[in-house]
Amino acid sequence: MRKLTRFTSAAAALATASLLSACATLAEKPVSGSKILLLGEVHDNPDGHAQRYADLQKMVVAGWRPAIAMEQFDRENQAELTQAQATCTDADCIISKVGNKRWEWPHYRPVIQLAIDYKLPLLAANLSRSDAARVMREGYAAVLDKNAITSYKLDQPLPALVVDGQRAAMESGHCGKMPDNIVPSMVRAQVARDVVMAKIVTENADRGVVLLAGNGHVRRDLGVPVWLPASQQSSLQIHGYVETDDSKSGSVSIYDVSHVVKTHTRPDPCLSIQAPKSTN
Template structure:
């Protein structure tokens, strides 16, 4: 094993072991690291940043792909990183207002300080809406659709799992007829993220995304090529029960993440009280 890969393997295997809820898988020079989040949980963000920072300080130089930047803004993000000296500058130029940017400021600053490429990894809301209305061809090119077999029926386990996650996340208030289109949009997001991860895997890449996106059974890992699975490690940063945040109860995370890190549940209003049932399309 090359020295740099050995360094990554040793640090990755040790830095997170204290708070994992199941035994860690052996790490053999992982070059693809998927790190989940509960979007509004500051403790989870702080812990994840500390874990990533240790790897970078020890010598790893991955690209950092982030759900918080939409893919069509990659050119602006690259330009901002070339000219900005602090995270607030990048956020002001490229940041979407719907995200709580103080949570992401440290990792963006880490990328600036160590010259780590920032990658815009998400499908925008407008493109996701087009996928819901018109299908994958509305926003994905023919080669991508063919490569990921989106012109064929989706795996049943993905469809059923995404449906269950969405129904739970929307507190059972989703009309049945809108669920298939929402599953399609979620799959499109995961495929876009997987494509970006794959394109940057040779140099090493970290994906920062919601716990739902990094799930091994439903999310980005499903769409990564078999050749990359040996170099993949997945960490979920989960609350005691984050099923309403696209994740799963702690008891069920052993098959979802390679390592689960329990973080303090963030105080928030009951989301089910504010969720309105999406309008039926019929």
């Protein structure tokens, strides 16, 4: 694992973000230059999934052959995912063998079938809920080895921008019902997820890699890009598939390109959200 200068990579990336978004389209840039493509999502938005799939399909048909890392598969299931891809001829087969029931798999079936048809490796990119809970209770060492903790400087205080930004995002996502005493552990779990995704992206960047994950995970100011080494920033491009144009956080562009899709009709999530239980 390369030593990282945490947050230097993110700062350097901001200098190139406007150039990337101004001169490149999603269909052409990754094929001609970028080796790392982060594609966000609103998990339950079918229009966003359809547009993202069409964009990715276009690049693959044009000749790009990246690995496809997916938040929807937990990292400990990589061996099962690899075996399923070796034996399955359709997406439903892989989903039945490895898919976690909490995801709406019809949204992801086309991408998985694309990977099968073009022999693109599927990568399990997420930290499981059980491991995230362990991080909340016990800290990073519960699920990450010493080398990872040192390399990503998780044995040091997190940058204030990450902590404050994650806190704001979580409080908003939980409709203001999150107790103050649980926020630090929730931030720690979210950072652990982003670090795991970043590690998998870094390990597969040489051949080219696409990460499919929620828009929060691909944010340049808070998510996976913060944890990528500076040497990979020039090969990185980030696309958010969003329901509102939230491409800015203050003066910072959080995606290189924002694709605004039709808002999905859903019940008010605040009506069903309960405050998380304290881990103390």
